[in-house]
Amino acid sequence: MKFSIIKKIKSKLKEDQFCAVLTDIESGNQIFIDHKKDIAEVENENTKKHLTLMLGAGISGLVKESNFFLKVYGPIYKMILVGSVHISQYLVPMSKLVGFKVIVIDPREFFINSYQMPDIEVINEWPDEVINKIGINSRTAVITLTHDSKLDDPTLITALNSECFYIGALGSRKTHQKRTNRLLKMGIKPENLERISGPVGLDINAQSPQEIAVSILAEVIQKKQEVN
């Protein structure tokens, strides 16, 4: 691989963008793919079709009926947490270890000061406004942890209007039922509401904030793999 291609991949990853490298494993020739139009030089129409599908789904692998190998490079997985709460104190370091870039948003200064977290700067603003600035892509998980509908609901609506791969909302079955009713009244379609995992996390009978953090992270990982 040319060093110049490595540099191109690096700058795409820095911008949170997808890109790919197509290698002819017989000759070693390579093409850097930034946009779909970059596959124009591939001669075989069938190969082009397979490539388009793989690029669309973000899948790396050997391209059927050809000598090509496609490697897709994508942005780092992000986890947006709304709520600087007790669970966040554990969910943040765990998720960072697993490889997520974690962002915590909470407009309530009192919570930020009470539940301090090392190595992370909590964004002290209204979540729905900030989230649009941060940007949600297909490698983003959004989780609400405040139990406060003023903060959680607008966040969930923003997430539902995006292509994020995971949406979770903390709260009991009853709380989730109430939340679902509110969102329905706000015009969210029932089939869209199914995207929200509530109560959040895998059912491992988690009790403590640490355990709940494990169950949330486990469900995020499960969903990430399903999408892939």
Add this chain to the structure above:
Amino acid sequence: MNYDELNPIHVANGWRESGIECALATVINTWGSSPRPVGSQMVINVNGNFSGSVSGGCIETSVVSEALEVIKFKKSKMLEYNVTNKSAWDVGLTCGGRVNVYLEPIE
């Protein structure tokens, strides 16, 4: 720890910027119980240092020595590893898989 810094592409970029020659190994095909999925990458430099992985530690030693050749001769190479039952010192995938690794110099 910033996970992103451990991305083999960033590591390779850093090495090349410091003038250190290196090679890139990519899993391009797997059969059976292969530890790492297609697309997994590892970078190896001329001093034998490496980052990332293409298996669960089963074949990395062999990939590193092959990489030193690839860096020396500046020629890409396809490696194939199978299951081994002979001895623990053999290079192979103990879990019973087969994997193809594409090794290329970063020039």
